[in-house]
Amino acid sequence: MNIYVIGMGPGDAAYLTPRALEAIQASDVIVGYGLYVELLGELVQGKECITTPMRQEIQRCEMARDKALAGHTVSVVCSGDAGIYGMAGLVHQVCEGHPELTIEVVPGITAACSGAAVLGAPLTHDFAVISLSDLLTPWEKIETRLDCAAQGDFCIALYNPSSKKRADYLKRACDILLRHQPETIACGIVRQIGREGQEYELCTLGELREKQVDMFTTVFIGNSQTRVIHNKLVTPRGYENK
Amino acid sequence: MNIYVIGMGPGDAAYLTPRALEAIQASDVIVGYGLYVELLGELVQGKECITTPMRQEIQRCEMARDKALAGHTVSVVCSGDAGIYGMAGLVHQVCEGHPELTIEVVPGITAACSGAAVLGAPLTHDFAVISLSDLLTPWEKIETRLDCAAQGDFCIALYNPSSKKRADYLKRACDILLRHQPETIACGIVRQIGREGQEYELCTLGELREKQVDMFTTVFIGNSQTRVIHNKLVTPRGYENK
Numbered sequence: 001m002n003i004y005v006i007g008m009g010p011g012d013a014a015y016l017t018p019r020a021l022e023a024i025q026a027s028d029v030i031v032g033y034g035l036y037v038e039l040l041g042e043l044v045q046g047k048e049c050i051t052t053p054m055r056q057e058i059q060r061c062e063m064a065r066d067k068a069l070a071g072h073t074v075s076v077v078c079s080g081d082a083g084i085y086g087m088a089g090l091v092h093q094v095c096e097g098h099p100e101l102t103i104e105v106v107p108g109i110t111a112a113c114s115g116a117a118v119l120g121a122p123l124t125h126d127f128a129v130i131s132l133s134d135l136l137t138p139w140e141k142i143e144t145r146l147d148c149a150a151q152g153d154f155c156i157a158l159y160n161p162s163s164k165k166r167a168d169y170l171k172r173a174c175d176i177l178l179r180h181q182p183e184t185i186a187c188g189i190v191r192q193i194g195r196e197g198q199e200y201e202l203c204t205l206g207e208l209r210e211k212q213v214d215m216f217t218t219v220f221i222g223n224s225q226t227r228v229i230h231n232k233l234v235t236p237r238g239y240e241n242k
Numbered sequence: 243m244n245i246y247v248i249g250m251g252p253g254d255a256a257y258l259t260p261r262a263l264e265a266i267q268a269s270d271v272i273v274g275y276g277l278y279v280e281l282l283g284e285l286v287q288g289k290e291c292i293t294t295p296m297r298q299e300i301q302r303c304e305m306a307r308d309k310a311l312a313g314h315t316v317s318v319v320c321s322g323d324a325g326i327y328g329m330a331g332l333v334h335q336v337c338e339g340h341p342e343l344t345i346e347v348v349p350g351i352t353a354a355c356s357g358a359a360v361l362g363a364p365l366t367h368d369f370a371v372i373s374l375s376d377l378l379t380p381w382e383k384i385e386t387r388l389d390c391a392a393q394g395d396f397c398i399a400l401y402n403p404s405s406k407k408r409a410d411y412l413k414r415a416c417d418i419l420l421r422h423q424p425e426t427i428a429c430g431i432v433r434q435i436g437r438e439g440q441e442y443e444l445c446t447l448g449e450l451r452e453k454q455v456d457m458f459t460t461v462f463i464g465n466s467q468t469r470v471i472h473n474k475l476v477t478p479r480g481y482e483n484k
Contacts, residue, residue, distance in 0.1 A: 007355070009259070012261075013260065014259065014260045014261035014264070015259045015260070015261055015349070016259070016260070017251070017256065017257045017258070017259055017351070018255065018256045018257070018258070019254075019256035019257055022256070057481050058481050058482070081351075081355045081358075082359065082363075083355060083358045083359060083363045083364070083365050083366055084355065084358075084365055084366070084369075085366065085367075085479065086366070088358075088359070088362070088363035088366060089362075089363035089366030089476050089477055089478055089479055090366075090478075090479065090481055091363075092362055092363055092471050092472075092474055092476045093471065093476060093478060093481075093482065095471075095472075096471050096472070099472050103362075103474075104359075105358075105359035105360075105362065105363065106359065107257070107351050107355040107356045107358070107359040108351070108355070109259070109323075109349050109350070109351060109355075110355060113249070113323045113325060113326065113349040113350070113351075113352060113355075114349045116323075116325045116326075116330075116347070116349070117249075117324065117325060117330070117346075117347035117348065117349040118347075120330065120331075120334055120345075120347065121324075121325045121330035121331035121333075121334055121347065122325070123325050123326055124325055124326070124327065124328070124330060124331035124332075125327075125373075125379070126370070126371060126372045126373060126379075126384075126387050127326075127370070127371055128368070128369070128370045128371075128391070128394075128396060129368060129369055129370075129371075130368045131367075131368060136479055136480035136481060136483070137367070137368075137480055141395070142368075144393075144394055144395075145368050145394040145395070145396060147394075148390040148391065148393045148394030148396070149370070149390065149394065149396075151386075151390045152370075152386055152387040152389075152390030152391065153383070153386075153387070154370060154387060154390070154391075229334050229335065229337075229338050230334075230337075230338070230341050232334055232345075234331050234334045234335060235331055236331055236332075236335060237327065237331055237332065237378055238378035238379055239299050239300050239332055239335075239378060240300070240335065241378065
């Protein structure tokens with residue numbers, strides 16, 4: 001293998017899979033956003049670590065490609081899953097024209113799964129995953145997707161629900177969902193999933209509209225059947241109707 | 243902890259997380275569909291294993307609850323993630339009225355992530371997960387969700403795309419998607435993810451309509467930007483447009 005693109009899961013080593021561990025151990029070069037490489041600690045000792053700041057994703061993947069072309073085995077590490085808003089796509093893109101490079105994507109646990117586990121079981125039925133970041137996606141497209149997801153009564157996991165520059169995006173998203181869903185829809189917010197300071201909170205869609213959340217938060221919106229059981233968020237799959 | 247609901251990932255031990263392993267080791271009773279418990283092999287030696295056939299999900303969860311009420315530590319094991327079409331919701335439901343029971347959901351790698359990794363990176367942008375099984379969900383609701391997901395130009399992962407009784411469901415699903423998306427949309431099919439005999443195939447949405455798939459298959463439908471790079475399915479996130 002020339003390049004592994006590795007999903008590290010939520011951050012805690014308890015969710016790093018044996019396959020991810022094996023791939024990191026087999027690599028002599030580790031590429032990633034600084035914080036994620038730091039989380040690996042002793043695992044990357046003695047390896048060449050190439051860290052780049054946030055938003056230098058293309059450069060990061062090109063460096064990984066160039067190291068692989070020079071004969072190294074490279075791991076590109078991502079938080080969560082490697083494919084869901086991770087580097088897997090971009091690594092394939094920058095390696096286009098180099099069919100001699102082999103790429104293995106090692107899946108990891110994405111925040112939709114790890115955050116849902118903290119809340120109980122909000123995604124037990126059909127769901128949509130939507131990022132509210134408009135850095136790479138026109139806001140109009142995000143709006144359309146929110147509208148369609150609410151029309152379809154999907155459970156929804158919202159990634160990147162806010163940042164300093166986008167303080168009102170969650171409110172704007174809720175207003176779109178409220179076109180089709182009632183204010184009473186059960187929702188949940190999880191901060192720092194699988195990390196120190198993990199916390200969660202339940203609320204209604206109407207209340208969610210007024211919440212301030214940060215970039216370390218994943219937001220879950222239930223479907224019309226989702227309810228709260230003993231302070232957990234639960235979407236029935238429908239077994240009870242059989 | 244009284245009950246763990248554990249996502250085992252795709253099946254291969256390489257994707258079982260340390261936390262899942264720890265929870266199984268801490269349990270004296272293991273409850274699950276026979277095949278999944280078998281996959282655990284030596285891990286469950288010496289433990290009481292309660293296996294039930296497919297479609298006895300309520301009984302399975304009630305047995306887990308009753309064992310927990312009797313003082314045992316119980317692991318309910320699921321393939322993939324515990325929350326995505328898994329038992330996490332139902333365990334919370336059958337434990338309603340027993341606030342003294344603590345439930346931990348241990349997330350696992352769901353087929354959307356593990357299957358996407360096999361195909362390359364089809365879910366690197368917003369996506370929807372939809373099950374085509376109408377055992378628990380009215381077909382009309384599934385149709386609405388397919389229609390909304392296609393309208394929103396979501397990437398889509400289809401779970402349970404077919405079975406003997408539902409041989410034409412994938413074709414019917416494609417016909418709905420084709421109302422909004424062109425026949426040229428790039429798609430992928432993965433069989434036996436993370437298990438012996440794993441295989442994948444790429445095709446267009448028009449070709450997908452004619453495919454026969456089985457219940458061990460997960461189907462991926464790209465969005466309007468998804469393309470094939472060196473025989474892998476890649477959905478750009480948009481870095482190249484910055």
